[in-house]
Amino acid sequence: MPSGAVTSTGLELVRRLTAFGQEVAGTLRRASVIDLLVRHVRESLTPSEIAVALFQQTETIDFVLNWPPGRSNPRPLLELAARRGSLLINDGLETLLREAGLASPVVTAGSWLIAPFIAKNRVTGAIAVRGEAGRYAPADLVLLEGLVSQASIALESARLIDLHDDGRRTWQEVVDAISPALCIVDRTGAIRRANRAFADLVNAPPASLIGRPWQAFGGFYKAGIGCNSEVSVLRPIHSDRTAATNPAAPATIKASK
Secondary structure, three states: OOOOOOOOOOOHHHHHHHHHHHHHOOOHHHHHHHHHHHHHHHHHHOOEEEEEEEEEOOOEEEEEEEEEOOOOOHHHHHHHHHOOOOEEOOHHHHHHHHHHOOOOOOOOOHHHHHHHEOOOOOEEEEEEEOOOOOOOOOHHHHHHHHHHHHHHHHHHHHHHHHHHHHHHHHOOOOOOOOOOOOEEEEEOOOEEEEEEEHHHEEEEEEEHHOOOHHHOOOOHOOOOOOOOEEEEEEEOOOOHHHHHHHHOOEEEEOOOO
């Protein structure tokens, strides 16, 4: 009978999952999430081998971690997890792989836990954990599923942050290449984004502009600074009544001497 690396009591499972959740909360990089997951799996399940992969939209692997390094190709096991879901395998691994049309890795002996990462009903990765023969029990699979579930949330959050950061960098590169000064304001008239031309025009570091009312920099056109420049202030869409009273109402100011 499998001895189980984790006690079957619900309290122990909750304690371990809570500890992982507290550490992974706010982790903003995928590699850091995987590092934390691997550390908690090692502490909780004392495995002899761990393999983790993250998949792209095309289901190709774009990130692989093997612990310890230099182990055999884990891809068949990770693909099995992606296809079949979470499994506890104490024997019959080669049969499962053969039925799935997957090649067997060099090492199949031992007790295996496999589980997929899932976000928005899509498999985004998988993990395979190997222990000594007969090492793992159903409670261990429940723990791994809980850890992977929390890691899936953190990985999806990190992916969205990466997309947002990429979008901000692309936007900034585009607007910085525009010669007219440009700033984007919110409904209160506070600056949310500005290009380098606007920062140069008002003689202020770009980072210092965010959150300040754009009217605070209105003196540049009254003083005639930046002649032959055009300043565009982009504001949210309002109803006619709101726009008439909104402090951000001016949309374009031409600066001249």
